[in-house]
Amino acid sequence: xxxxxxxxxxxxxxRGQEARLRCSPMKGHSHVYWYRQLxxxxxxxxxxxxxxxxxxxxxxxxxxxxxxxPKEGPSILRIQQVVRGDSxxxxxxxxxxxxxxxxxxxTRLTVL
Amino acid sequence: GESVGLxxxxxxxxxxxxxxxxxxxxxSASDYFIWYKQESGKGPQFIIDIRSNMDKRQGQRVTVxxxxxxxxxxxxxxxxxPGDSAVYxxxxxxxxxxxxxxxxxxxxxxxxx
Numbered sequence: 550x551x552x553x554x555x556x557x558x559x560x561x562x563x564r565g566q567e568a569r570l571r572c573s574p575m576k577g578h579s580h581v582y583w584y585r586q587l588x589x590x591x592x593x594x595x596x597x598x599x600x601x602x603x604x605x606x607x608x609x610x611x612x613x614x615x616x617x618x619p620k621e622g623p624s625i626l627r628i629q630q631v632v633r634g635d636s637x638x639x640x641x642x643x644x645x646x647x648x649x650x651x652x653x654x655x656t657r658l659t660v661l
Numbered sequence: 662g663e664s665v666g667l668x669x670x671x672x673x674x675x676x677x678x679x680x681x682x683x684x685x686x687x688x689s690a691s692d693y694f695i696w697y698k699q700e701s702g703k704g705p706q707f708i709i710d711i712r713s714n715m716d717k718r719q720g721q722r723v724t725v726x727x728x729x730x731x732x733x734x735x736x737x738x739x740x741x742x743p744g745d746s747a748v749y750x751x752x753x754x755x756x757x758x759x760x761x762x763x764x765x766x767x768x769x770x771x772x773x774x
Contacts, residue, residue, distance in 0.1 A: 553704075582761065591750055591764035592705065605761060640704050642762075648693055648754055650762060652704035 552576070553643050553653035554623075561659045568628040568635070570656045574643025581624040582650060583609075583616060586638045598624060631660045673771045680738040682768045684751035687732060693754035695762070696725060696736045700747045708736070708749075738770075746772045 552575035562568050574581055579600045584592035594608040598618035609616065613631075618624040628635055638657050642650035674680045686694070692713040697705035711718045711725045711734075718725050724737040734751050748767040755761045 555704075584762075584764075589767075591766045592762075594761045594763065597761055608761070642705075649695075649707060649710065651707065652697075654704045 553641065553651050555639075555641055555653035555656050557656060558654060559657050559659070561661065562631045563661050564632055565630050568631050568658055568660075570626040570628075570639050570641075570658070571623040572626070572641030572643075572653055573623040574641070574653075575645070575651060578643035578645045578651070580644040581618050582642045582644070583624075583626050584640045584642065586640060586655075592640060595626075628658075631658075633660045636660045670766070671769045671771070673773055674741050675773050676743060677740055680736075680741045680745070680770060682736045682738075682749050682751075682770065684734040684736075684765055685732060686734060686751070686753050688753060688755075688763075689729075689732065691753045691755070694725070694727065694734050695752045695754065696723075696734075697750045697752060697764075698745075698747045699750060699767070705750060741770075741772050743772050743774070746770055 554573040556571050560568055581598045583595040585595055586592045596609045596616045597605040598616060600618055601620050613629045615627045636659050638655045640652050640655045642652045644650045695710040696708040698708050699705045709720045709723050709725050711727050716727055722739045726735045738745055748769050750764050750767045752762045752764045
């Protein structure tokens with residue numbers, strides 16, 4: 550997890566609210582991946598971004614979910630009108646020029 | 662669809678013994694595999710990787726073996742220590758332009774004193 554930051558670490562939302570998760574990859578890493586992990590399961594790919602561009606969003610639900618990675622600032626995963634089924638741990642990973650992805654500590658989202 | 666799966670959900674070993682964690686994959690086009698360790702409440706930590714043109718790769722106390730014939734991957738941990746207790750995931754690096762990781766469901770390794 551060296552250098553990859555995610556915040557908040559824990560986020561509690563009520564149904565219908567918006568959740569905004571932030572990820573700052575290591576310096577110089579321009580590729581960002583978002584994954585979702587349910588309890589006792591593996592990580593599931595959601596979206597792959599490279600500075601200002603969405604490269605692959607095949608794992609992200611078409612409704613309510615969006616992601617961005619602006620030229621300046623962190624990558625943001627946004628979930629609108631959250632439902633209980635959105636409760637999970639969300640991890641981002643950064644990558645530089647090699648294939649190795651370095652993961653952040655995750656954001657644990659709880660929807661009440 | 663293509664998937665990466667694990668043979669056993671849990672593994673308990675005595676401290677000092679060797680551990681072997683297995684993984685089966687189904688995408689014969691995959692060319693890169695990674696093992697991650699995930700401790701409770703933390704993100705996955707890279708352990709070791711291997712490319713499809715190799716059969717074996719060694720790190721510090723860890724060895725990854727790749728058998729492409731039967732599409733099987735294993736992680737061997739020598740002299741297992743209490744700090745090795747965690748969930749271990751194998752992940753497959755997708756081919757093509759997408760280059761996304763597909764994770765298996767994980768094996769919980771518990772090191773007994």
